[in-house]
Amino acid sequence: MGVAKYTKDEKGAIKEVIYQSGIKVKPVYGPEDLEKAGFTYEQDLGAPGDYPFTRSLHPQSYRSRAWTTRQYTGFGTPEETNKRFKLMIANGQNGLNVAFDLPTQMGYDSDHPLAEGEVGRVGMAIDSLKDFETAFAEIPLDRIGSGLTINGVATIMMAMYQATAEKFGYSKDQISTTPQNDILKEMIGRGAWIFPVEHGVRLVGDSIEYAVKELPKSNPVSICGYHIRESGATPAQEIAYAFEIAKAYIDTVTARGIKPEDFVGRFSFNFNVYGNLWEQIAKFRAARKLWAKMLKTEYGVTDKKKLFLRGLFGGGGSGLTKEQPENNIMRSAYYALGAALSGAQTTALCSFDEAYTIPTPRSALLSLRTLEILMDEVGLRDTVDPLAGSYFIETLTLEMEEKIIEEMEEVQKWGGMTKSISEGFIQRKVSRQAYEYEKGLQSGEYRKVGIVPTSESGNRPEQETQKTDVELHEYNQEWAEKSKVNLIELRRTRNDKDVSDSLKALEKAARGTDNVMPYLVTCCHAYATVGEMAGVFRDVFGEWNEPEFY
Amino acid sequence: METTNKIRVLIAKPGLDGHDKGAKIVALALRDAGMEVIYSGLHQTLNQIIQTATQEAVDVIGLSIMSGAHLPICKRLITMMKEQGLDDIRLIVGGVIPYQDIPELKEMGVAAVFPGGISFEDIITGMNKLFE
Numbered sequence: 001m002g003v004a005k006y007t008k009d010e011k012g013a014i015k016e017v018i019y020q021s022g023i024k025v026k027p028v029y030g031p032e033d034l035e036k037a038g039f040t041y042e043q044d045l046g047a048p049g050d051y052p053f054t055r056s057l058h059p060q061s062y063r064s065r066a067w068t069t070r071q072y073t074g075f076g077t078p079e080e081t082n083k084r085f086k087l088m089i090a091n092g093q094n095g096l097n098v099a100f101d102l103p104t105q106m107g108y109d110s111d112h113p114l115a116e117g118e119v120g121r122v123g124m125a126i127d128s129l130k131d132f133e134t135a136f137a138e139i140p141l142d143r144i145g146s147g148l149t150i151n152g153v154a155t156i157m158m159a160m161y162q163a164t165a166e167k168f169g170y171s172k173d174q175i176s177t178t179p180q181n182d183i184l185k186e187m188i189g190r191g192a193w194i195f196p197v198e199h200g201v202r203l204v205g206d207s208i209e210y211a212v213k214e215l216p217k218s219n220p221v222s223i224c225g226y227h228i229r230e231s232g233a234t235p236a237q238e239i240a241y242a243f244e245i246a247k248a249y250i251d252t253v254t255a256r257g258i259k260p261e262d263f264v265g266r267f268s269f270n271f272n273v274y275g276n277l278w279e280q281i282a283k284f285r286a287a288r289k290l291w292a293k294m295l296k297t298e299y300g301v302t303d304k305k306k307l308f309l310r311g312l313f314g315g316g317g318s319g320l321t322k323e324q325p326e327n328n329i330m331r332s333a334y335y336a337l338g339a340a341l342s343g344a345q346t347t348a349l350c351s352f353d354e355a356y357t358i359p360t361p362r363s364a365l366l367s368l369r370t371l372e373i374l375m376d377e378v379g380l381r382d383t384v385d386p387l388a389g390s391y392f393i394e395t396l397t398l399e400m401e402e403k404i405i406e407e408m409e410e411v412q413k414w415g416g417m418t419k420s421i422s423e424g425f426i427q428r429k430v431s432r433q434a435y436e437y438e439k440g441l442q443s444g445e446y447r448k449v450g451i452v453p454t455s456e457s458g459n460r461p462e463q464e465t466q467k468t469d470v471e472l473h474e475y476n477q478e479w480a481e482k483s484k485v486n487l488i489e490l491r492r493t494r495n496d497k498d499v500s501d502s503l504k505a506l507e508k509a510a511r512g513t514d515n516v517m518p519y520l521v522t523c524c525h526a527y528a529t530v531g532e533m534a535g536v537f538r539d540v541f542g543e544w545n546e547p548e549f550y
Numbered sequence: 551m552e553t554t555n556k557i558r559v560l561i562a563k564p565g566l567d568g569h570d571k572g573a574k575i576v577a578l579a580l581r582d583a584g585m586e587v588i589y590s591g592l593h594q595t596l597n598q599i600i601q602t603a604t605q606e607a608v609d610v611i612g613l614s615i616m617s618g619a620h621l622p623i624c625k626r627l628i629t630m631m632k633e634q635g636l637d638d639i640r641l642i643v644g645g646v647i648p649y650q651d652i653p654e655l656k657e658m659g660v661a662a663v664f665p666g667g668i669s670f671e672d673i674i675t676g677m678n679k680l681f682e
Contacts, residue, residue, distance in 0.1 A: 102565070102566035102567055102617060103566060105566070106566045106593070108566075114565070114566060114595065115566075116622070117565070117619040117622040117623060118565060118566055118617060118619055121617055121618055121619060122567075122617050122618070186568065189569075189570075189571065190568050190569065191563075191567070191568015191569060191570055191592045191593075192566075192568045193568070230571070231571050232571060232575075321667065322665070322666050322667035323667055355646065355666060355667070356646070356648055357618075357648070358618075431571070431574040431575065431578070432578070434571050434574070434575050435574070435575040435578040435579065438575050438579075438670070439579075439670070442669045442670060442671070451667075475618060546591045546592060549574055549589065550574075550577070550578065550581075550589075
């Protein structure tokens with residue numbers, strides 16, 4: 001049943017439950033469990049809004065403010081994306097979460113041979129500042145914050161966002177952007193890396209340093225346990241690996257003479273919500289506590305607000321099934337319930353049709369409505385951290401904390417996160433777990449509604465002819481053509497000298513130790529293309545070679 | 551086939567998409583089923599895939615595609631394989647593949663399609679059938 005391991009007796013009664021993170025769950029919990037674990041209210045919980053923030057970051061949580069919803073959006077041309085942004089904002093969404101197409105994510109222009117067939121497919125195609133100006137036209141950038149799902153070229157897109165805002169008359173201290181910018185997790189899962197590990201980490205360091213000095217309302221990095229979990233990590237590993245990645249970034253910025261106190265408050269996180277409900281809730285509560293404790297004790301951070309584990313808890317893609325896709329609507333609602341019970345600040349849901357297609361307006365709005373129902377209809381804003389004090393939840397939260405620490409210690413034994421990734425330790429472990437889990441799912445050891453175990457299904461030729469009512473998002477070849485035409489026009493009309501001067505200056509910065517960010521902003525204003533800027537980095541840094549995964 | 555009758559397969563990730571969990575777990579499953587599996591790594595051009603397939607003398611190329619670009623990618627790879635006289639290598643495809651695209655893929659010469667959600671057993675059986 002579910003993602004946990006269940007052992008039953010001959011009558012079907014459950015004898016044993018083991019969660020993915022390796023925690024055994026008892027049939028009944030009582031005060032003796034908390035006593036045995038040495039639980040105290042002051043040390044382990046504290047009031048909402050007080051250290052260690054297990055209960056909530058803010059004293060009133062959803063009473064004062066409901067969560068921010070940011071559905072992942074973007075496809076086709078900047079014009080199309082701009083329309084969808086406006087649709088989502090008109091329907092009550094209060095932040096953007098921008099999807100880029102693969103050529104943009106990998107630093108290629110729309111007319112590059114490797115971009116063929118991919119332009120505008122999984123996100124919007126961005127070649128230059130012109131495209132950003134179109135995509136964000138009439139969006140109030142001083143009120144609406146934007147998450148940018150970009151990693152390999154996050155520095156370029158941050159610069160692009162600033163340049164766009166400046167074009168529109170905003171100053172850089174008014175805008176709020178959160179580029180994903182977590183290159184180390186790309187190397188574990190998701191795979192949109194370009195440069196070797198040390199150069200990737202340097203660019204993350206440059207963007208953090210720049211944000212600290214120049215972009216007071218922006219959050220330069222969003223560390224994603226999310227994709228690590230999607231790749232096969234357990235919930236405890238998801239948090240542990242994200243924290244070890246965070247430590248790698250903290251170390252690289254600290255080495256530049258900046259104190260953790262001055263920048264860790266700008267980190268945000270992106271965590272996954274799929275899996276066993278209780279395990280997720282305990283995971284988020286333990287994570288908030290552990291992050292605050294770690295910053296305080298290991299990095300000497302004292303300002304309370306800088307100890308906050310802020311972020312988006314949402315998504316849940318790996319929990320959704322291709323079989324009976326309508327079931328995903330209900331599944332996502334329960335995942336979102338878990339996020340709400342954990343006090344998620346920001347959230348988003350995968351749409352039920354994502355195993356088939358880019359979400360249509362109908363399915364994207366359905367996700368938004370699911371989130372609204374929780375906040376506005378069924379009472380999730382009523383009181384802060386409603387599960388606090390539950391014998392089970394508090395015991396589980398303590399056990400999750402221990403598991404997370406164990407997983408972090410393993411990474412430290414391997415020599416830290418950068419080394420663990422360069423050598424492939426993490427990738428091998430996570431892939432092996434994903435394989436074992438998938439086998440368990442297919443054999444019926446794990447139960448997923450709508451999935452028939454192989455042992456019971458016999459030969460399943462019906463799969464190939466299976467019909468669903470999913471409406472497919474159409475890919476439009478004209479988007480690519482339009483992007484190419486725009487590129488030709490851009491190259492004809494821009495000032496070539498400005499472009500080449502700015503790119504030369506960028507190259508010099510990349511080869512040396514100057515922060516590349518201000519140089520990128522200049523390149524963007526000169527209408528240098530993403531491919532040109534990333535091309536400079538490719539020449540200077542080279543590309544990463546993945547380690548063997550088995 | 552050579553001295554052994556083990557199926558040699560190249561699991562390959564063409565193009566820019568980096569979602570490789572599916573490719574990796576299928577590679578592990580095929581290996582456990584006794585096949586010889588080579589994994590290409592990410593961000594491969596079709597030329598690189600053909601080169602590896604030739605060097606490694608594989609019987610099957612298995613593409614893993616999540617981005618929705620399976621039709622143009624397969625079409626181009628099949629053309630390139632024909633041009634280079636590699637018609638004896640079977641091409642199979644897995645990933646986010648809508649069922650309605652399967653007939654078109656088969657028509658262009660894809661030997662088997664294994665959309666997400668299919669079991670390891672069905673993949674292995676399907677692959678063995680190609681060599682009966």
